[in-house]
């Protein structure tokens with residue numbers, strides 16, 4: 001064994017260029033696999049982060065069927081008690097109630113359909129990042145009567161500015177159409193253009209007057225100490241309030257659960273393609289290494305080196321190259337992920353925002369994934385070595401020797 | 405006692421339009437301590453015969469006995485192990501593992517045989533001394549002349565304490581001085597250690613120094629004679 005290791009190690013350095021190619025291929029393959037994974041994970045993490053912070057918090061309560069068409073009278077009974085109960089739970093960091101309704105927005109030029117959310121500004125700040133997304137104006141400050149917070153995009157679309165007036169038209173709880181004049185207090189901007197186009201925020205008390213809902217909320221949103229708790233906490237309360245619909249973030253944002261799975265699959269496919277390319281490059285070079293050494297291998301078999309040892313020698317050669325290439329690839333990946341994880345990769349040219357992704361990606365990878373990808377690359381490299389090693393075994397010493 | 409016995413040994417290549425009898429009914433006995441040259445024109449079957457005797461190639465018919473073992477009864481793996489323990493090989497070229505030094509190449513066979521380290525070290529030194537390479541022990545093949553490489557190959561072949569050494573044109577790539585030098589060493593080993601050598605050659609100067617000369621033509625033995633050398 002020691003002998004095989006010695007020969008295999010020295011064989012690597014016989015054809016430096018070729019070994020360098022294999023080592024580089026392994027390093028690059030590993031890098032590509034790891035980096036793509038980190039990139040997509042960074043993208044997903046940012047997306048989840050933004051969905052949780054901006055849109056849905058960790059979990060939400062609604063009256064059953066409320067989410068289908070936002071019927072004004074489907075409020076959550078005893079909202080205040082439920083909010084209180086949530087705030088008492090030690091897994092919950094904050095909870096807030098919201099009124100939500102479809103509405104028409106109208107400015108001097110234009111009108112369109114949006115969603116109005118009535119919030120308690122200071123409580124809302126604890127469950128969403130809305131208050132930190134302002135690009136102009138202020139977060140419900142400076143305008144006394146009927147302030148409204150809209151997105152920068154909507155402002156552009158309707159050609160309105162901070163302090164401009166706009167009219168919101170909605171239905172009250174009796175089904176009557178009612179309208180209110182609001183003044184723009186601030187403009188916000190998130191990573192998700194669709195969200196921006198669709199949501200405007202007013203104060204809870206202003207909205208209550210319009211829709212004639214005196215108490216209770218349409219929606220209760222809560223933030224937890226950790227996002228992984230969402231499913232358990234949601235199902236705990238769901239059991240308690242069977243008449244309500246209590247869902248974790250994964251089920252609240254449309255398509256989130258599926259996207260999570262699809263992206264996982266997509267990652268496997270990409271990493272698979274990278275590994276396949278790696279497989280072929282290793283098979284190819286190791287095959288060259290074997291064919292080039294036919295005479296020598298024939299001589300070794302003639303003088304009494306058995307098949308197990310020949311096979312072992314070729315495998316060990318490949319393993320050595322992996323052991324040189326893998327740490328190199330990991331080091332490069334780790335360096336790049338750490339660097340870009342801090343500085344971000346700017347993709348604002350690629351219109352990721354239109355589909356709801358952040359334009360700056362911060363690649364991120366769990367230690368677990370480094371180990372997984374490395375494991376896959378190493379297994380692939382071993383698989384790649386088998387064919388050339390078998391090829392070496394099939395050599396007939398008499399024929400190989402005749403070439404001498 | 406016979407080291408090598410072949411009986412009615414034949415090898416036919418019948419892939420071509422007409423079957424080629426590379427070896428055709430060879431009966432041969434080689435005894436311990438003989439120094440035998442196999443000679444004959446190109447294509448007469450020397451390499452084929454040596455390969456079959458060495459267990460590298462299979463005969464079409466007939467049998468080979470090495471000592472008391474009928475080698476055609478061995479499985480592929482047994483045959484490799486048999487070669488390792490019983491036959492020393494010296495080829496025309498590509499004898500040595502390029503990445504190992506002269507010492508390591510000689511030691512290689514003993515490592516395959518799991519010889520203990522102390523014995524290996526002792527034997528390697530004495531073998532390399534016998535072929536006159538004690539001062540080139542740590543050189544790799546590329547740093548040795550052709551003749552020196554062949555001498556390492558002889559030392560390596562001897563390292564396994566084989567029953568005989570088989571050499572297919574061991575001097576074909578050597579100049580006359582190296583040829584004479586290699587022959588000197590082979591003859592000395594033959595005389596002093598009673599090592600059995602069977603080798604093929606085209607070289608008249610080599611033939612002149614052989615003790616037994618077997619001449620092949622079209623795969624058949626056409627003469628088998630002994631000669632006295634000093």
Ligand SMILES: Nc1ncnc2c1ncn2[C@@H]1O[C@H](COP(=O)(O)OP(=O)(O)OP(=O)(O)O)[C@@H](O)[C@H]1O
Nearest residue numbers: 417424425426444445446447448449450451452453
């Ligand atoms: N694999 C093969 N297939 C077909 N015929 C072969 C094969 N190997 C050898 N032969 C034929 O067998 C005959 C004997 O060849 P061999 O190599 O044993 O001769 P040789 O005496 O060693 O010749 P040389 O002196 O040129 O080395 C030749 O006619 C050769 O063409």
Ligand SMILES: [Mg+2]
Nearest residue numbers: 450451452572
């Ligand atoms: Mg020949």
